[in-house]
Amino acid sequence: MAARGDGGVLVGRSDSDDxxxxxxxxxxxxxxxxxAIQYCKQADGKVSLSDLAEHVAALEHEKDVSEISSSERKAVYTSLQQTHLPRLDRAGVVEFENGTVELTDRIERLDIYLDIVPEGSVPWGxxxxxxxxxxxxxxxxxxxEFLPTETIPELAYPTAIVVVFAASAVYHTYLNHRYRFEEFDRSE
Structure with missing residues (x-):
């Protein structure tokens, strides 16, 4: 966020500021x-404002990109251009210039906050x-010695625990990836 310097001039934050x-x-x-951030992450490079507006409008209206009307696209385009992208640019999260948008390294600071927890599910923690x-x-x-160890080897219990933790971690990783990008795959 920009702050006022001594001469009343707006001074931007340096890239090293958190x-x-x-x-x-x-x-x-x-x-x-x-x-917008999620679409840019998926694109992995520069994105045109026009493409970004189409995809954001598709997500907002729960339609495919091909079904978005001109007025729906234009409303999102204008809002992104005049409000949202300049705000992200001032924060140093994106570089927005000449009709293109590109994420900066500062986006990594937002990743933990962008995880999606589906409604009705138990938080992983x-x-x-x-x-x-x-x-x-x-x-x-x-x-x-409450559990039987004569018929079942003693190491079977801790092994089962490790297997359950490992399977849970694999499934957790899979779900995080799926929930993060599932909506974008739908709109393509």
């Missing part, structure tokens, strides 16, 4: 900015906490 948590939340508080508690109960039962 975005505060409040600035990050302000940047991603608008769905249009989030859609709570899931792993529960899995850890279950593992502790199994290990305590082994120590107290």
């Amino acid at each position: 975005l505060s948590r409040d600035e990050i939340f302000d940047l991603i508080s608008n769905s249009r900015r989030r859609y 709570v899931y792993y906490l529960g899995l850890s508690a279950l593992s502790a109960v199994v290990m305590a039962a082994l120590w107290l």
Whole structure:
């Protein structure tokens, strides 16, 4: 965010300045900015404002890009051009000039805040906490000899725990990737 210097002139922030948590939340508080960032991440390079507006409009209206009307596209185009992209540019998250948009390295600071948790699902932190508690109960039962070890090898229990954690981590990684880009695949 720009600040006033001694002479009343706006002085921009340097590239080394970190975005505060409040600035990050302000940047991603608008769905249009989030859609724009996600599309630019998927494109992995410079994106034309026209293409960006089409894809953001498609997401907002839950339509395919080919079904977007001229007025829907124009409303998003104008909003991105006049409000959202200049705001992201001032924050140093994108470079917006001459009708093109490109993400900067500062976008990495926003990644953790852009994870999508589907409605009705258990947050992964709570899931792993529960899995850890279950593992502790199994290990305590082994120590107290409540679990059978005559017919089942003693190492089978900790091995099963490790397998469940590994499978959960693989599935968690897969879901993060899917939820992050699923809507963009739909609009192509």
